[in-house]
Amino acid sequence: MTAAEISRLAGVTRATVSNWRRRHPDFPAPVGGTETSPAYDLSAVRTWLAARGQLPANSAKDDLRAALRSDAPDSATLGLLPAALAAGLLGPEESKNLIALPDREMLAGLTAAIESRSDQIPGVDDVSVAAQYPDLVRTLLRCVAEDGAVPAAEILVEEHLDETAGGSYPTPAPLVELMASLLSAPDKSYPARVLDPACGSGGLLVAAGKRGATQLYAQDVVTGQAALAAITIATTLPEAQLDVRVGDSLRADAFPGLLADAVLCAPPYGERDWGNEELAYDPRWIFALPPKSESELAWLQHCLSHTQQGGTVIMLMPPATAERAAGRRIRAELLRSGTLRAVIALPVGAAPPLHISLHLWLLHRDPTSPGQNVLFIDTAETDGRPTGDTGTRRAATDWHRLSTVVLDSWREYDLRPDAFDALPGTARTVPVVELLNEAVDLTPARHVRVTAAPTQPEELAATAHAVRDRLRRAAAGLTALSGGQNWPPAGAEPQTWRQATIADLLRGDALSLVRAPTIGRRAADSTRPETSSTRTLTVQDVLTRRPASGPIDHAGDEIKIEAGDVILPELLHHGRSVARVADTADAGQLLGRHLHLLRPDPTRFDPWFLAGFLAAEENLNAAASGTSIVRVDVRRLRIPLLPTSEQHRYAMAFRRLHTIRVAADLANRLADETARVLSAGLTEGALLPPETAT
Structure with a gap:
């Protein structure tokens, strides 16, 4: 094992491991590796750590990692995935029963299940690996029984994941739930056939399957991700019909001819080597050949090509796709055909990359009923308040509120697209003819944050007075809490405790x-x-x-x-x-x-x-x-x-500090609201500056 693996095993930093090597002459000597990256014997390291009380209690996942390092080459680990899937479907109790059996009986109990599941996991060519490493299989079964099939599979595919792939990011679970929920309609059944051509670990399809999708299709260019998606979906939705493939969806489409009821996709961003030249005459480009810099629009048309008439596509897109000049022609065609139905802007930090506001695009393939307008939703105002104690001003995303606003707005628009009641500052529809200008800019903030109707000066003055009064009361409460008794020094030296x-x-x-x-x-x-x-x-x-x-x-x-x-x-x-x-x-x-x-x-x-x-x-x-x-x-x-009586004294002090923080949060929010209302009044001409600067 390497120094980095020792640090993970002991729960310390790599610098601490380096200090141990320099300061302790009895630290195990390297048994391999190189001068810059030496390797150590696992058992010797464990013994040394245990003697110093630095060895945490072993977990089943730690045991599996250690067994993989010592018993099987990296090329063989994928062959164990069917065993992980089979054990996950058996359940914890049956897995524990298999562990207790002799090697031959244990492998016999798994063989049939392994062979029946091997074709569900892409990238697995050799299912005989389990028979070659019975001790490793036993360790794997223990990990599945204690932690589940998916965590065990994550360990098996660690060496087969392309973590350096540019433009690929995990989709947060609340966003996955929101994207899958957007396919639900109160008066319609959930789409049965759902495709994700850039599936990652399969979260979008799992969410769709929980809502009623029964036929799930997935593809990913990374073998480890596709295999992990297969196990995640199969163990979570054992009754679903599942087909997961490995390959580049743009260059090597694994599902030619498939027309799904819906497509969910969070494609990689900013790819320039996506096959622009070799795919120049591809029939999927129904609107136009995407420019080299617009890989996202290539993914969009790929998704539409796999959607049947009346089907829906929901995609997570970078904000630049909505306004870059290179993609203007395709955006215009999406509007003219009525395919683009809605663009939803998420708050900054809602999903990685955290420094930009990602968009959700909702598309509907139904040329017989083209949309006459497009719904724009800007959720920037639905996020939480600054995180305060974390030292950052980035707002926490209030996913419950955000999802409610998005789903309610989309469902109302879907039901009455020509009679949608706008939510000022949040959601409104824009006629297609207004969007077909020189820029064809589809950024929600450009269309949602339009000039509101003039506010009556007396009405705004009353609102400003009310919010200023709330701010004064909050500031007074904060001042009262922060005053009071002194906090005396403990003495000449700080107190120490057992x-x-x-x-x-x-x-x-x-x-x-x-x-x-x-x-x-x-x-x-x-x-x-x-x-x-x-x-x-x-x-x-x-x-x-x-x-x-x-x-x-x-x-x-x-x-x-x-x-x-x-x-x-x-x-x-x-x-x-x-x-x-x-x-x-x-x-x-x-x-x-x-x-x-x-x-x-x-x-x-x-x-x-x-x-x-x-x-x-x-x-x-x-x-x-x-x-x-x-x-x-x-x-x-x-x-x-400390004695409980002494604990209570400290507890009262900590509780008081908590109350001060809560009061400061309230005062901070009211200060922002007061400044916003007064600033809006000044810039709209409804309020006049005070006569004095005080």
Whole structure:
């Protein structure tokens, strides 16, 4: 194993591993590799780490990675994917029963299932790998039983993923749900046949399958991604008809002649080598040959070529596609034919790349009923408030509110395209003839944020007075909270306490630690109703101190939050984090992914005391590892061991600080709103500047 793998195994940085090598003469000597990248014996490293208490408890995923390094070449790992899929479909209990059998019986129990599933996973040529490595298969089965088939498959395909592919980004789960929901119509059944020609790990098709799609088609140029998509979809939707292929959809279309009911696609962006010259006479270019710089418009026409009459295409596009001069001709043809129905602008930071506002394009292939206008939705105003404690001014995306605005607007427009009631500043329809100008600019902000009807001066003055009054009251409350008693010094030297790690406290049953299950282990349950009051607490909810806002995942093993739980994000955001103490409003909500939930024994720990010390910067930094993505090992966090009476004193102080932060958030929002209202009044001519500068 390499130094980087040692750092992951021990949960420390690579710099720490380098220090160990220099400072400890008994550190294991390299057994291979090169001078700049030496390799070490796994068992020797484990022994050395264990002797110093640096070896975390082994997980099934760690065991699988170690077994793959020592037992099988990279070229053989794809051949184990059918075994992972077969074990995932058997279920945890049957997988555990197979593990207990001798090698021959274990392999015999899997063989039939492996052979029946091998044709579902693209890129797998040799299914005899399982028979060659029985010990490795046993480790794989243990990983599937404990963590699920998808996490196990992710480990198997790690060496086969092209992580450097430019323009390819993961699509966030809330955006996946929104794109799939846009295909739903109240009076129509969900599209049965759905295609994703750039499927990645298959999230869009999983979301479509949960809503009623029964025939799923997928293609991806990266072998590992296509294989992972096949396993993700097959384990989540075992009854669906699935066909996943490997290949470049533009250069080597794997589904010639397929006409799907709908296409969902988040294509790669900004590709210049997409085959412009060799595909110059391709029949898919029904509007025009896309310029070399407009690969997104090539993907768009590819998707339309696979859509039957009356079908819908939903694509995630970069904002430049809506206004670049090179694509003007194709945009004009999309408008003239009535194919383009809506363009939706997402807030900046809603999906990677995080520095731009991505767009959703909705297209409908029905030349017999061309649209006379296009719906534009700008969701910039539906995002959350600044994240405050994270040290960034980027707003957190309120996905619940955003999805509600988008879905309600689209469904109203789809039902009455010629009688849509505009939402000022958010959504409006524009006649096609107005869009067919010299620029053919389809950027939603250009059409939604048009000049509003003149506001009556007296009405705006009253609004400004009301918002200024709210700001004064909020500022007064913040001033009162920040005053009061002094915070005296502890003495000549800082206080020190006897401390224990979270791992120690877990062993002593002083608290329990839970996390939301991964996507791969969550089972769909579309029959269970979703109540309007139940939401999922997300990382952004914790960071911004707002109520739970995420959608329900409809899983059978979700974690329900209880009052007094302490919730901490898994990752550091700009070097900082916050710990949330669940109150009665949080009770009953669901725990989202990438969050740790600590449930203390109330007779031994005050939750506010626990939260205050958990979120200390020094504590977090000591338990963090990573560079661009900094992950907190919650088990290494330290908590002072104080009597409960002393804990309550600290808890009251931490709770007061939390109240100050909440009041500051409110004052900040009201200050922004006040400035916006007054500025609008001045620029619209409805208000006059004050006579004095005070």
